Amino acid sequence: MDKVVFDDGETLPLFIKPKNGQDSAEFLINWIGENKELMRKKILEYGAVMFRGFKINEGVEFERAVTQVDPELCDAYRGTSPRKQVPGTEYVFTASEMPPFYPIPQHLEMSFLAAPPRNLYFCCLVEPVGPGGETALCDFKKVYDEIDPAVRQKFEDKGVMVVRNYKKNWSVFNDPTQLKGWPEVFNTEKKEDVENECRDTLIDFSWKKNDGLKLVNKRDAFENHPDTGDRIWFNHLQVFHWYMIPDEFYRIYKRVGQLRYLIMSWIMWFIKLFFLNVIGPMNCGLHTCYGDGTEISNAENKHIRDVTWKNMVFNRWKKGDIVMIDNYRISHGRQPYTGRRSIVVAWSKPYLRPSLREKSE
Structure with a gap:
């Protein structure tokens, strides 16, 4: 000691x-x-x-x-x-x-x-x-505690639905949130193996044209900590919602003041709005909505991310x-x-x- x-x-x-x-x-x-x-x-x-x-x-x-x-x-x-x-x-x-x-x-x-x-x-x-390059940390117990009670109750009642759409092979022409193809995600090209793992891990799956794969799973938005019992904000909203990419770049610009991040924010807004208008949020590479399928508003997204960024440690x-x-x-x-x-x-x-x-x- x-x-x-x-x-x-x-x-x-x-x-x-x-x-x-x-x-x-x-x-x-x-x-x-x-x-x-x-x-x-x-x-x-x-x-x-x-x-x-x-x-x-x-x-x-x-x-x-x-x-x-x-x-x-x-x-x-x-x-x-x-x-x-x-x-x-x-x-x-x-x-x-x-x-x-x-x-x-x-x-x-x-x-x-x-x-x-x-x-x-x-x-x-x-x-x-x-x-740059920090691996920032954040206490998601504090995030849960500081979420507006009305917003928190909405997530409590509805939970979240995670949607992931994968092509078989990654391409620069894909939605920028699709970072790899489904064979790389599952370490196999056998559809039967993918289907078996999805069933074992409680993920709904459907095969699309041109060997595309859609994964959908509903989860509670919060979890009780396994040891302390504390309530924890426990989901991937701030990563898997289309809103996150341009907003993240903008917040980084506000933190470090480098113009390139503001420009990246504008570019990503344009790209994401294009995909949203052409294929819709449920067909984007990654998306998160409420568990009943209704959309999480930009205002609710902003609130969650405001609370998260307030508690981040660099x-x-x-x-x-x-x-x-x-x-x-x-x-x-x-x-x-x-x-x-x-x-x-x-x-x-x-x-x-x-x-x-x-x-x-």
Whole structure:
């Protein structure tokens, strides 16, 4: 305990730093192994824990450190962001292969699924040298608490419906929210395998012309935290609604004052309005509406995103940083960046949403 320093500031995350020069990867791996129960308690208490100042240089070292506290990681990824497995590891992937100018809004990893990961882990192997590139965090308990009661009740009553439309192959001519084809999402080109997984994970599916695939699933907008029972804003609205892309660029422009993000906001508004008018929101690459199929208004979207951005915490990455996140409470996202940057990720096994556990009992 006296070999590291705990720095619990007023905002996320809890920082743990080396003491007396004990900063090697081997020391950290052993220390986490000796204090795994303490780490689990700290992750639960703070929502996110950041190890800073340790010499973590490779994905293998990160994987060894993470498996000390969470020995049952998972390599199945059913999210929408393109990723690549890190050589020499079994459970470590690039955080995203999306272009660096593209923002990733706040979300709980795979929260649109019936069983998202319980915890999430990031590591910085190459820190950003240019502006941007933060993996911002947000406490979605605070978001739930601060949503206008009338808006909150509407989401409580109706839930949300997530719609994803995939072509078989990705193309630059697709809706920009479709980031990969369905064979890459499901790691198979066999339609039967896709159908079986959709049934197992409570996702409605339908095949469209030219081998297109439409996925629809209804979920509660909130969840009770598995350990604390706290009510959590728990859905992908701020990522999967057509409104999000232009609005995210605009908010980034307001934060950093760089004109290119304002221009990107205008471009994305034009592109999204084109797709909305031509094919409709339900046929866009990604969309979210209320569970009864009615649209979530721009005003309601803006309110949710206002509350989210109010509670976001921005920390610049340093090489070797490891952050451990309670994925049932603390969201993450990515700010655009320039220059080099390498962030890798690992996640725990799927954990069935508490609301679905209650329905199955």
